[in-house]
Amino acid sequence: MPNFYLNGKLYNTFTHKIFDRRVLRMQSLYEISKFCIALIPLANKYFLINSGKNCMFPFHIFKKQALNNMNFYRVISNILNHPFNRRHKLKAFNRFIKWQLASQVIKYPVIVPFTDKTRLIIKKGMTGATGNYYCGLHDFEDMGFLLHFLRKDDLFIDVGANIGSYTVLASGHVGANTISIEPVPSTFKNLMNNIAINHILPKVKPLNIALGHEKTELLITSTYDTINNIKYKEEEGTVKVSVDTLDNIIEPDHNNILLKIDVEGFEAAVLKGGKNLLSNPAVKAIIMELNGLGEQYGFDEKEMHHFLVQQGFNTYSYSPYEKKLTAKNKLDINNTLYLRNEEFVKKRLGEPVVINIAGQEI
Numbered sequence: 001m002p003n004f005y006l007n008g009k010l011y012n013t014f015t016h017k018i019f020d021r022r023v024l025r026m027q028s029l030y031e032i033s034k035f036c037i038a039l040i041p042l043a044n045k046y047f048l049i050n051s052g053k054n055c056m057f058p059f060h061i062f063k064k065q066a067l068n069n070m071n072f073y074r075v076i077s078n079i080l081n082h083p084f085n086r087r088h089k090l091k092a093f094n095r096f097i098k099w100q101l102a103s104q105v106i107k108y109p110v111i112v113p114f115t116d117k118t119r120l121i122i123k124k125g126m127t128g129a130t131g132n133y134y135c136g137l138h139d140f141e142d143m144g145f146l147l148h149f150l151r152k153d154d155l156f157i158d159v160g161a162n163i164g165s166y167t168v169l170a171s172g173h174v175g176a177n178t179i180s181i182e183p184v185p186s187t188f189k190n191l192m193n194n195i196a197i198n199h200i201l202p203k204v205k206p207l208n209i210a211l212g213h214e215k216t217e218l219l220i221t222s223t224y225d226t227i228n229n230i231k232y233k234e235e236e237g238t239v240k241v242s243v244d245t246l247d248n249i250i251e252p253d254h255n256n257i258l259l260k261i262d263v264e265g266f267e268a269a270v271l272k273g274g275k276n277l278l279s280n281p282a283v284k285a286i287i288m289e290l291n292g293l294g295e296q297y298g299f300d301e302k303e304m305h306h307f308l309v310q311q312g313f314n315t316y317s318y319s320p321y322e323k324k325l326t327a328k329n330k331l332d333i334n335n336t337l338y339l340r341n342e343e344f345v346k347k348r349l350g351e352p353v354v355i356n357i358a359g360q361e362i
Helices: 029-050 059-068 072-080 089-105 127-135 140-149 165-174 185-197 267-272 293-297 301-310 342-349
Strands: 003-006 009-012 018-020 110-113 119-122 155-159 177-181 204-207 216-221 238-244 257-261 283-290 314-319 324-327 334-339
Touching: 072 089, 089 127, 119 127, 119 165, 119 185, 127 165, 140 165, 140 257, 140 283, 140 314, 140 334, 140 342, 155 165, 165 177, 165 185, 185 204, 257 267, 267 283, 267 301, 283 301, 283 342, 324 342
Parallel strands: 155 177, 155 257, 177 204, 257 283
Antiparallel strands: 003 009, 009 018, 110 119, 216 238, 283 334, 314 324, 314 334
16 A cells, blocks of 8 residues: 655555654655755855865765756756746746755655645656646646636546646646546556545546557556557557547536546547547537657547547637637647637636645736
8 A cells, every 4th residue: 555754754645544653754845945955055165166076965966967967957947937937937946956955865755735725746757746846837838727717517537647737736726526547557556646645536536547449458658757658569668558438438427528638649549539528518628738649659630630620629828827818720739728619718717716836826
């Protein structure tokens, strides 16, 4: 049964029981971070003088990690230029430094605030989860749209849920019902942990399966975090998973449905298995990642886009700060927002909804 630690206490993620572990003297991530940040000027002084080789504070570890990572400066640039961080770059940089230093000390998962109503478990190597810690909302436009559009009586379908960031926002913050689908067994455990710490299991139906155009079994990678993908041939790190269709698992008894699909190129197969659902006018919006990976499975994303247009959907971009929709009417290689019944969606977005994340309101 999965466990994790916080503030010297052992949390059992499925029974919610807390066992005091006085032997562990670890402080919270926040307290460790304050300590690390306080030492940065001193560490930097030694770093400049002797490259960190004789530092008592292990800043050379951080330096080594940075130098070994060829994408380090690109990561920093992406964090600082993220829409959520542009107005508060110093705070964003501090969050990055805090976690980089703290993750050298903390070897187990840690709970951090997400929105003002939710939390996430993060640990080293969790790209999507740490992205939310650095940037408030990792997928700023899409997550912002979800938070502003969804209501308690709605249904959110999270296809490719990963650790459950979108699921936590939908059911933990908004209070909507969610069907959360994640095929990789190890990632599914992380999803269940995040559902558990936010006490949203009554609102969430988690499914440890993949979705496609028919009921079958397929192989999927299991070691690539947010970019695990379907494979037709066995290779190192792949696991066999059950596959079902959207139409088989969904009984659309809600008036308003938001569908999110992030399956690393397998989106066309998911849509093909959900034609009945997609013809239902209750599906008001689809958030879908289109990154050109569909070609490896023989899918043409332009045909998929044309199919959705035939179903009455059009593409938009969304600005969470202004709550503004902008029609695009073209296919973009990125997360794409498809909307049907624009008037209804705009009316929803115009209602007063304020979310507090890392001290900012959106």
